[in-house]
Amino acid sequence: MPSQPLVSIVMGSDSDLEIMNEAGKALEQFGVPYEIDICSAHRSPARCSEFSRGAAARGIRAIIAGAGGAAHLAGVIAAETTLPVIAVPIAATPLGGLDSLLAMVQMPSGIPVATVAIGKPGATNAGILAAQILATSDAALAEKLAAYKQKLARGVEDKSRKLKESRAK
């Protein structure tokens, strides 16, 4: 039987899927069960409202919302839940994602949305951030995240060593 999802990844359209899959990969890396679905703030507001109101009761602990253009998805979700909402801006228009970034980051006082970088790096960080939120009450998950950060640091050490070796030749 699949595990109860703890994180919900939602996106405005299936055209966002390639980017939002990166959030899923990050969660998989830390063994965090998640669900993934589509919900458009503009095309299906009733569906978004139903999702937002019901997420906590279904056991979801954090929400990652990706959208492009006039990206209201994360905000409308945050308006109807007390779960933490992480927003991923997607470059879906000729404005290259700046439109989405500004729509997500400029939330009115009282409706917080944690906005990450545009595109794949942002989606990856959204997954890691969601795992970090869960890790505040999960010591085993916190250990996995600490090991991940140590791995990143070792990667820099390796690059430094290789750079020095190449310059010594």
Ligand code: RP5
């Ligand atoms: C947004 O409009 C979606 O999040 C997507 O990034 C963008 C384009 O959607 P489609 O026209 O490809 O469905 O709502």
